[in-house]
Amino acid sequence: MANKVALVTGGQAGIGAACAKRLARDGVAIGVLxxxxxxxxxxxxxxxxAGGEAIALGADISDRVQVKAAVAKLREKFGPITILVNNAGVTDFVPFEEITEARWEVVYKINVLGQIIVAQEVLGDMKAKGWGRIxxxxxxxxxxGAVGMCTYSSSKGAVITLTRSMAQELGPLGITVNNIPPGSVMGTIMSEANRDKFQIPTEMLLQAIPVRRMGEPNDIANACAWLCHEDSGYVNGQTIGVNGGRVVS
Known part of the structure; x- marks a missing residue:
């Protein structure tokens, strides 16, 4: 994986930071956004x-102008971008009857359109190389689904379907697209900020997780690194659940 360049969005902390550090261990140069x-x-x-290479980048992923500028900075620093971890997003805890058009637009613009924009802005590099991992x-x-999270849950369901469609369209170009739906991961910005809003107490949630522990950002990062690896080229359009068995397929 040496000489490859990755862009990891939502890289401040939690899952994004863990994915960035894990890929860097494999020799990938990282743009942390x-x-x-x-x-x-x-x-x-x-x-x-730890001996790796990285650059800090700033952008609102739902703003194409900002994303384009950040991608250009990463490309100038390390070269063509052939790995993308589309992690940035926002959560939402609102009862169904209180959902507003304005809030729906914000959540979908970031969680769904944002992933599309970032992928589009790095796609040219992947096509030119005939190789890519998203x-x-x-x-x-x-x-x-989740009680009180209709907007958030449906936006993440859209990401799952988006992944399937992207995989079918981009696979012939040598680009694989997969998705990881984390489950019950603590130690992220979202989980810590919204701990008091969860509908199920931690003790009860643990009983619903077969491995009997909460997830950690590194659990997601390990799966992400595998999907990004050269050896995973035949894995495409898949949902790789990392949730301790809470959701099984």
Missing amino acids: DLTADLCADTVAAIEA VNISSSSGQT
């Missing part, structure tokens, strides 16, 4: 301290 470059400083510092991070709630 979040709303501002300053937010990515700790992740970049950790990668560099990993879209969705959510297990996109598979099962």
Whole structure:
């Protein structure tokens, strides 16, 4: 995996940071992107301290102009981008009857359109190389639904379907597209900020997870690294659930 370049969105902390660090261990140069470059400083510092290469980037993924500028900066620093981890997103806890058009538009613009924009902006590099790996991070709630999270859950369900369609369209170009729907992962910005909003107490949730523990960002990062690897070229259009068995296929 040496000499490859990856863009990881939502790289400030949690799953995004873990994926960035894990790919860097494999020799991949990393563009760590979040709303501002300053937010990515700790992740970049950790990668560099471990002997890897990384650059901090800032952009709102739903703003094509900002994404285009960030991608250009990464390309100038390390070269063509052939790996994308589409991790950035927002959550939403609103009862169904209180969903507004404005909030729906915000969630879908970031969680769905944002992933499309970022993928489109790096696609040219992948096509030119005849090789690419895209990993879209969705959510297990996109598979099962969740009380009070209709907007978020449906947007993540859209990511799962988006992945299937992208995989069929881009596969002939040498580009694989898969998605990971994390389940019950603690230690992320979303999980910590919304801990008091979860409908199921942690003790009860653990009983519903066959491995009897909550997920950690590194659990997702390990699966992500495998999907991005040269050896995973025959895995395409798949939903790789990393949830301890809470959701089975």
